[in-house]
Amino acid sequence: MKKQLILEDGTVLVGTGFGSDTNTIGEVVFNTGMTGYQEILSDPSYCGQIVTLTYPLIGNYGINRDDFESITPAIQGFIVKEAADFPSNWRNELSIQEYFQMKNIPGIAGIDTRKLTRIIRKYGTLKGAICGMEEDVDTVIEKLRATQLRNDQVKQVSTKTPYPSPGRGSRVVLVDFGMKHGILRELNKRNCDVIVVPYHTTAEEIISLSPDGVMLSNGPGDPKDVPEAIEMIKGILGKVPLFGICLGHQLFALACGANTEKMKFGHRGSNHPVKDLATGKVAITSQNHGYTVEDDSIEGTQLEVTHIALNDGTIEGLKHKEVPAFTVQYHPEASPGPEDANYLFDRFLDMIEAEKSEGAELCQNVQI
Incomplete structure (x- = not known):
């Protein structure tokens, strides 16, 4: 299912949705770690944020029971270049697709994460939305600019x-x-x-x-x-x-x-x-x-x-x-x-x- 990532500066990037099919709004940030995506998505410090992973392949070793940093993830969404469909690791129990569906976390793959990271590095963190293709871009941008992110994280x-x-x-x-x-x-x-x-x-x-x-x-x-x-x-x-x-x-x-x-x-x-x-x-x-x-x-x-x-x-x-x-x-x-x-x-x-x-x-x- 096609989805779009819309930033408050007017940038629109189209990719493929995975995990939950819900729409989400949050502060878009990037993480440069080559591994550790399970720890990232379960870190409570990401509450209210949509995280971009700069490493191109995410989910290749799956999800296991031991590497969580919290029981309930507080992250708003995930942005990746490629989400692995068939993880391979002796500890693997779930794919990120299965886990994101279980925890109602929306994700978007197929995004040029290098381009997105350069935008954030140039302009700073931006509010963004992961939403369906049926959403009007101008309306979403107007909503993003009017949205005050919560301060009770x-x-x-x-x-x-x-x-x-x-x-x-x-x-x-x-x-x-x-x-x-x-x-x-x-x-x-x-x-x-x-x-x-x-x-x-x-x-x-x-x-x-x-x-x-x-x-x-x-x-x-x-x-x-x-x-x-x-x-x-x-x-x-x-x-x-x-x-x-x-x-x-x-x-x-x-x-x-x-x-x-x-x-x-x-x-x-x-x-x-x-x-x-x-x-x-x-x-x-x-x-x-x-x-x-x-x-x-x-x-x-x-x-x-x-x-x-x-x-x-x-x-x-x-x-x-x-x-x-x-x-x-x-x-x-x-x-x-x-x-x-x-x-x-x-x-x-x-x-x-x-x-x-x-x-x-x-x-x-x-x-x-």
Whole structure:
């Protein structure tokens, strides 16, 4: 069945629909990863977005039970050059066609994804629609330009009630802003006693759980749309060690007096080089974010930049100068091939142990 992809700038691309036959509207972004489409489509950080995959063949190894980052996908749609009809892999259980139909996700194949990516890189992210050929183009464009994308994505994807993931080790309260399951998996691997709480949990409620550390998860959208989380972070800073990832990193920066801004087209992919300023080492990282911490806003705060992106020089890591807290913009729980950034979870637990055993002074000596 023919479908059309219509962008708010007037661009129209025609392809073949797959998955759900419903129409959809969202922010059109692109991801440069060569693999990992299952993780991408199930990542809650893509809530409200239509994702373009730049790699030309998607679905060739199918869908399996183990690689999901959430139970219910929040993605609005998928744009690919070619969707594989007959996947081949020993773990394969479903084709992407079958999975997209099951989860009511619309997709469009046969699109010149290189052309589409160049448009986004030139003009920035655009609102777009995947719809049937019967839809009038001018009417859809007018609707796109009038549409205000929702700003409650975190509320949509966060857990509604707290729940435990028991372990015998350090107790970590994990604040769910749209948490990838990989974060929970890494904490469980280290035997942490994890309590996952909703995005609007207050500082007082978190402290009442007697945590040894607090983790701020990834999530979708603009960090300034979650003011209650900013206030919560202010309330726990200095009281318990803190580690933030992606949206958690941006919220931490805002809580410490820095500022964030929307990027032209963001970082989305599994091959982004990031430099650790303390060691000089470069890690190949997985990233998915459309906002960044402003360089100039760090001055005058108690924050120190620890990591930078080598592609564009944007801030990729921060630590607090006075209290045990650090964050990264990228995803250390992901495995984009290497597991270069996985050590950050161990650093977090080292910080917790230092805080528990010898107090905050020793904790500051842990290298971030």
